[in-house]
Amino acid sequence: MESTELNWRLLAKRQWPLAVSLTAIALLETGSISTGLGWWQVPGVAVVCVIAVLAPRRPFDAALALAFAVACVAVYMRLLGVSIEPHLFWSGAGISMTGAAMATIATLVRDATRVKAVAGTLVVLAAMAFAEVLGWPIVAAREYREWSPDTWNFLIAAVVLLVLSVGTGMYFRARDDERASQLAASVAAAQNAERMALARELHDVVAHYVTAIVVHAQAGQLNREVDVLPSIASSGTEALTAMRRLVGTMRDGSSEGPAASSSLMDDVRALAAESGLPVRLSFDLQDAVPQELARSVLRLVQESLTNTQKHASAVSSVDVSLSSGDGVLHLAVLDDGVASGVPVGGSGGYGLVGMRERAELLGGTFSAGRREPTGWTVRADLPIS
Structure with missing residues (x-):
């Protein structure tokens, strides 16, 4: 190493x-x-x-x-x-x-x-x-x-000092290896938990669209109407889109996240109010945000605010901005607090790891780091379609 x-x-x-x-x-x-x-x-x-x-x-x-x-x-x-x-x-x-x-x-x-x-x-x-x-x-x-x-005295002293030096290095090397193993296990657990959360969302989204398809099909069968076919096709297309966005993420584990309603902005406002932090919100959403993507955005906002609560002191403001353009949703969470440590841990384990995993599985990008002179920044760019 x-x-x-x-x-x-x-x-x-x-x-x-x-x-x-x-x-x-x-x-x-x-x-x-x-x-x-x-x-x-x-x-x-x-x-x-x-x-x-x-x-x-x-x-x-x-x-x-x-x-x-x-x-x-x-x-x-x-x-x-x-x-x-x-x-x-x-x-x-x-x-x-x-x-x-x-x-x-x-x-x-x-x-x-x-x-x-x-x-x-x-x-x-x-x-x-x-x-x-x-x-x-x-x-x-x-x-x-x-x-x-005395040559022998020098040789004996040299051997003793060499053993002390090598022994000290081996002790710290073993300790570093153990910590690295624990960190790798924790990161893997966080990734699996995030994938499980996405898998649960996949179940909810697909169940919603499939139920709509069944209802429209039954209505068409009873009333012999042809007009239900566009609705069925639309629901099926939306279900496939949601599945492509979330499929392949099912793993063992458990994770809880905020539920999304029909209004992403209202949900973000609710999270900001619940956090108790001095949050300033900024919205510039030019595109409709699918519900399954809105859930992920809420999860990222929740983890970011949780990290600010846990790992920052003397916070005077937290800026949360949501914007969209060219089919991409941009999220930024910035605080001006004094960091008490790198906010790796989150409500679901290793918070930053989970957020990065979620963003990448959705085909987006994620970054987090310190601000100058104080504060922390979280940014995510997620494709809408």
């Missing part, structure tokens, strides 16, 4: 603990520098820490960049004769860079493909080992003349 181009908002939410931790460690480490030349390490440490924080956007690229940065820091410190003072098992890399490397490895294991995770981890380990070994002679030559590196 390769994670690339992670949203900045999600990145900040996910990475702020790491950013705070690395910043604190780097500040403490910088404060312990006893030589003037030691300050040359600060820019390199800052670059390495920033790469670790941004790693979820492009994990493998971040691993390569971090390895290159660590190697460059080690080389220029060696050329300047500057040492990172030894702490526990670290000498040539430093605690903050070691922490950044651990975080990057954990991100690789969590987000990258297995091949890239292994390759990236090996590259980071090689760079860290290079920095450590390159820093040993300088550390021993300066204030720490009695200091002597």
Whole structure:
């Protein structure tokens, strides 16, 4: 599961603990520098820490960049004769860079493909080992003349830190996989529920038209009139049109939606009044809207208003507009509230998923997203014929 181009908002939410931790460690480490030349390490440490924080956007690229940065820091410190003072098992890399490397490895294991995770981890380990070994002679030559590196201690420490990094990444990867499975199951359930709602509407619409056909046929049989044939043909055509619009959607599940009357505008007004929201309505319907399509429009309006109630605060206005032209019905629901979360859930489960499923099954298009500076927008374009 390769994670690339992670949203900045999600990145900040996910990475702020790491950013705070690395910043604190780097500040403490910088404060312990006893030589003037030691300050040359600060820019390199800052670059390495920033790469670790941004790693979820492009994990493998971040691993390569971090390895290159660590190697460059080690080389220029060696050329300047500057040492990172030894702490526990670290000498040539430093605690903050070691922490950044651990975080990057954990991100690789969590987000990258297995091949890239292994390759990236090996590259980071090689760079860290290079920095450590390159820093040993300088550390021993300066204030720490009695200091002597213990290879076994470094190897043991490296293995322990590697296990911690990989284990952390595997834990979060398993958790992400579980959440993805739950989300997929919820989306499938929402789609099935929406299809079942359409199937129930298909039953109601076809039953209505077939009943009309039967009544006209019986009347014609009793009165021997020929004039009923156009009515029968018209009802049959309307029934076939409704079936073509809704057929193929029958699935197991259940969903409740608003009932449609003979006036779509009155039904929308009723929904707006029931919501308790400050709704402003706008109608410009140039074409007659079939009842089966009106039901779907009402469902979309209902879900949109429900999402506004559940997921927005400080709402001062909700604009609901219905218009038609060139055989297409246009619906727009816009609010100016402050979102408390992405309004995925709705009255029937995953509301946005259900609305998109309904619009696409009817041959239309659907879109939803945030407004600037605040608010949420829902738009649907549905074919009338």
